[in-house]
Amino acid sequence: MIKQKVAxxxxxxxxxxxxxxxxxxxxxxLAVVVIFSAxxxxxxxxxxxxxxxxxxxxxxxxxSFADILTSTETDLEISEFSFRPPAIVLGLLxxxxxxxxxTGFLVGTMLYMPxxxxxxxxxxxxxxxxxxxxLPILLFYIFARVFxxxxxxxIVPISRLLPRLPLVVIPxxx
Amino acid sequence: MVVENIGPALANLADPFVIFLMTAGVxxxxxxxxxPGMTATMTIAVLLSFTFTMDPAHGMMLLLGIxxxxxxxxxxxxxxxxxxxxxxxxxTLFDGHPLSKKGEAGRAIKxxxxxxxxxxxxSVLALMFFSPVIAGAALEFRSxxxxxxxxxxxxxxxxxxxxxxxxxxxxGLLGMLVATVGIDPITGFHRYTFDMAKLLTGVEFxxxxxxxxxxxxxxxxxxxxxxxxxxxxxQEMTGVFPSRADLKSIMxxxxxxxxxxxFIGSIPGAGGDIAAFIxxxxxxxxxxxxxxxxGDGNIRGVAAAESGNNASTGGALIPTLTLGIPGDSVxxxxxxxLMVHDINPGPGLYQDEPELLYTIFVGFLVIYILIxxxxxxxxxxxxxxxxxxxxxxxxxxxxxxxxxxxxLRGNVFDAWVMLGAGVLGYAMRLxxxxxxxxxxxxxxxxxxxxxxxxxxxLSGGSLDIFYTSPIALLxxxxxxxxxxVPAVRxxxx
Numbered sequence: 001m002i003k004q005k006v007a008x009x010x011x012x013x014x015x016x017x018x019x020x021x022x023x024x025x026x027x028x029x030l031a032v033v034v035i036f037s038a039x040x041x042x043x044x045x046x047x048x049x050x051x052x053x054x055x056x057x058x059x060x061x062x063x064s065f066a067d068i069l070t071s072t073e074t075d076l077e078i079s080e081f082s083f084r085p086p087a088i089v090l091g092l093l094x095x096x097x098x099x100x101x102x103t104g105f106l107v108g109t110m111l112y113m114p115x116x117x118x119x120x121x122x123x124x125x126x127x128x129x130x131x132x133x134x135l136p137i138l139l140f141y142i143f144a145r146v147f148x149x150x151x152x153x154x155i156v157p158i159s160r161l162l163p164r165l166p167l168v169v170i171p172x173x174x
Numbered sequence: 175m176v177v178e179n180i181g182p183a184l185a186n187l188a189d190p191f192v193i194f195l196m197t198a199g200v201x202x203x204x205x206x207x208x209x210p211g212m213t214a215t216m217t218i219a220v221l222l223s224f225t226f227t228m229d230p231a232h233g234m235m236l237l238l239g240i241x242x243x244x245x246x247x248x249x250x251x252x253x254x255x256x257x258x259x260x261x262x263x264x265x266t267l268f269d270g271h272p273l274s275k276k277g278e279a280g281r282a283i284k285x286x287x288x289x290x291x292x293x294x295x296x297s298v299l300a301l302m303f304f305s306p307v308i309a310g311a312a313l314e315f316r317s318x319x320x321x322x323x324x325x326x327x328x329x330x331x332x333x334x335x336x337x338x339x340x341x342x343x344x345x346g347l348l349g350m351l352v353a354t355v356g357i358d359p360i361t362g363f364h365r366y367t368f369d370m371a372k373l374l375t376g377v378e379f380x381x382x383x384x385x386x387x388x389x390x391x392x393x394x395x396x397x398x399x400x401x402x403x404x405x406x407x408x409q410e411m412t413g414v415f416p417s418r419a420d421l422k423s424i425m426x427x428x429x430x431x432x433x434x435x436x437f438i439g440s441i442p443g444a445g446g447d448i449a450a451f452i453x454x455x456x457x458x459x460x461x462x463x464x465x466x467x468x469g470d471g472n473i474r475g476v477a478a479a480e481s482g483n484n485a486s487t488g489g490a491l492i493p494t495l496t497l498g499i500p501g502d503s504v505x506x507x508x509x510x511x512l513m514v515h516d517i518n519p520g521p522g523l524y525q526d527e528p529e530l531l532y533t534i535f536v537g538f539l540v541i542y543i544l545i546x547x548x549x550x551x552x553x554x555x556x557x558x559x560x561x562x563x564x565x566x567x568x569x570x571x572x573x574x575x576x577x578x579x580x581x582l583r584g585n586v587f588d589a590w591v592m593l594g595a596g597v598l599g600y601a602m603r604l605x606x607x608x609x610x611x612x613x614x615x616x617x618x619x620x621x622x623x624x625x626x627x628x629x630x631x632l633s634g635g636s637l638d639i640f641y642t643s644p645i646a647l648l649x650x651x652x653x654x655x656x657x658x659v660p661a662v663r664x665x666x667x
Contacts, residue, residue, distance in 0.1 A: 023605045027344055034351065041363060047630045049358035049365055052623040056354065059347045067340040085400070086393035086600065090593075093389075093572065097589050105580065109573055116572060120400050120565040127566075135570060139577055147227045150584035151577070 024064040031057035031064070092116050104154025106162075109136035137162070179532035186533045187540060192235055195228075196537060199239020200544045204552070207244030208559040209567065210257045211395060214244035215503045215610075219387040220571055222380060222511055223578035230515040231533040235541070237511055238534070241504050242487055242541050245446050246290040246549060249480050251560045253282045259560075262446030262483035265454040269468060269475030276471055280553065284416040285473045286480040287549035289428040293481030294542035296432030297439060297488025301495075302535040305524075309496040312521035317625040317632065318639050322649035324622035327499040329653040331443035332611045339660050341607045349615025350622070352377050359624050372587045379616040380510045381579040381592040386609045387503070388575040389596025392568050394603055400565045414550050424477035427457050435482035439489025443610075445502035446483035453482025488538060495519050495531065498621060503610040506617050 034057040041050035096112040103111065113132035122128055140159055143149045153159055186192065202221070206212040218240050225233025248260030253270035266286065273282040315323070328350075332342030355366045356376030367373040416424075431453035438449040457478030458468040468475045490501025491508075498520035500506035509519050517523070523531060549556075579592035599609050633639035641647045 021605065023601060023607070024344070027348065031351075037366075041365070042361075047360075047627045047635070049361050049363040051627065052619075053351065053354045053365065056347050056350045056619075060344055060351065063340045063343040063347065067338065067344060070338070070340060082397050082399075085396040089393060089396045089572070090597065093576070093593055096576065097586060097593065100586055100589075105577065109576075113569065113573065116569040120569050122565055122569075131570070135573060139573070142224070143577060143581055147224070147581070149227065149581045151580060152586055 031060040183532035203240035203243020207247035265450040265479035272471035289477035289481040291546040293432035293485035297436035318646040321625035322646040346611035346615035349612035350619035353619030385592040385595025386599040390599030431481035435485025436489040439486025449486035450483035
């Protein structure tokens with residue numbers, strides 16, 4: 001019976017079953033590239049630097065192929081989703097990271113917050129202003145002034161104008 | 175060994191700053207868990223960066239407070255609006271929501287609080303007393319056994335983390351592949367670094383975790399509609415403590431579910447959701463004549479599920495701390511939190527860092543006491559958090575994801591890695607791939623690779639070394655069974 005099911009699955013394998021699982025195809029292609037490139041790594045026997053990536057990539061090919069054979073359209077929750085909103089959110093995040101080396105974290109976040117808040121449906125101007133200005137400053141103080149973590153300052157380091165905190169030593173910190 | 179380490183642990187915990195961190199963690203966890211869609215995993219991944227510069231024990235107190243608090247409070251929206259705040263609370267709604275419809279939401283939340291406390295305490299005691307024994311046995315393990323354990327961790331996790339074992343395995347293997355980027359641990363060869371200095375030490379797996387659990391979930395939330403998930407949940411609760419009759423009724427089932435939940439939680443991959451479903455199911459079997467019937471608002475059903483899911487938290491830490499194999503996705507992140515401080519969980523930890531470990535154990539007990547206190551005192555307030563619209567929360571979480579990944583090494587490169595992982599995670603979620611195995615693959619890959627290659631070098635390339643070690647053989651056979659049994663079942667339909 002199991003043999004029959006496997007045989008049926010192989011019979012059904014075709015463009016439609018591959019189309020229904022494009023990510024599996026992408027993973028197989030990626031694994032093939034990994035196998036090819038890892039086989040070029042210097043080899044000092046069978047356990048060189050390429051051994052493990054090849055082993056893992058072969059596993060990806062095997063299980064992705066098995067996934068194409070066994071998965072159906074009904075497995076997916078894809079129809080419940082609209083792609084425009086996540087694309088816009090992603091675009092805003094990309095823009096935020098692209099401008100950060102120039103604006104720094106503080107100003108970059110002050111520019112990003114109103115855009116994402118507006119897109120998220122927040123219309124209250126006081127709330128928008130409070131979150132857009134207050135959150136970046138709060139995070140800047142926590143990370144840069146308390147945790148002493150270096151955050152991007154940008155071309156004009158405006159964040160240096162913010163007043164310093166009084167030095168408080170917390171035992172066990174740092 | 176247990177008793178002699180408790181004194182120094184208590185001394186560490188008496189520090190006002192540590193008490194503040196535990197309290198802050200519990201409150202943050204309760205707040206986030208009370209909001210539907212905000213999971214313990216996501217909250218911990220996003221807030222992990224706050225612990226980078228802390229003492230490791232202090233950081234763990236904050237993270238464990240969030241963990242326990244969020245797993246507990248996921249029950250509040252499950253009871254009030256039939257929407258579990260976290261996946262762990264899914265079984266709680268079977269009896270919790272019917273109680274709420276009868277106007278007894280307060281009674282259900284109080285029972286859930288006490289049961290969560292009982293389950294949590296039992297699991298931490300199990301962690302405290304059993305984990306040194308397991309770690310002691312694991313000290314005898316060599317490369318073949320550790321390789322076998324890493325394979326077991328991946329297969330068992332893939333087999334229980336989603337409907338499709340093939341997708342779970344692909345996800346785990348992709349995580350392993352990402353982990354091969356960087357300097358080869360044995361020969362020093364640069365693998366897939368593309369001449370980028372930032373990739374020499376590999377892909378920052380904490381950035382990947384933040385992307386997978388923060389950004390991917392955020393993109394998913396926006397695609398579903400960001401502001402349509404609020405639900406009025408007004409129901410005033412009187413009094414603070416559960417009645418004596420309710421306490422008497424839930425005590426035995428909470429203790430039993432706590433023991434079972436801790437055991438289930440200790441199996442790699444079986445997190446709070448699986449523990450809660452099994453303990454709830456066992457309660458319905460053992461107490462089938464209970465009145466009212468389970469599903470019609472039986473207070474013991476709430477207690478069974480809630481004790482079970484909280485018991486999984488301490489249980490999940492057993493394989494995490496003793497073997498370095500994460501019990502669930504939260505414990506995978508906790509491993510990351512320790513590795514930031516160059517502390518590698520595993521059997522050696524019990525010899526090298528006993529004070530840290532016992533601070534974690536005793537601190538986790540204190541955290542459950544705080545959960546009991548805040549849960550009972552603040553039930554009325556936590557119930558109102560359900561109405562916070564996600565449109566107010568997600569923009570803040572997205573910024574926290576960015577700053578959390580930048581804070582890793584102080585550069586924007588890791589934020590790009592985080593964003594890339596988020597997009598990949600979103601695409602995978604849409605196609606039904608579970609993400610937890612990917613994170614576990616990232617953590618398990620170095621253990622698997624180094625120990626596999628060492629074993630093969632020791633044996634001169636022969637695979638004999640794996641089946642001449644009884645433990646390695648047994649664990650590898652269990653791994654094979656973890657894949658083949660569900661696969662055969664699925665093919666048989």
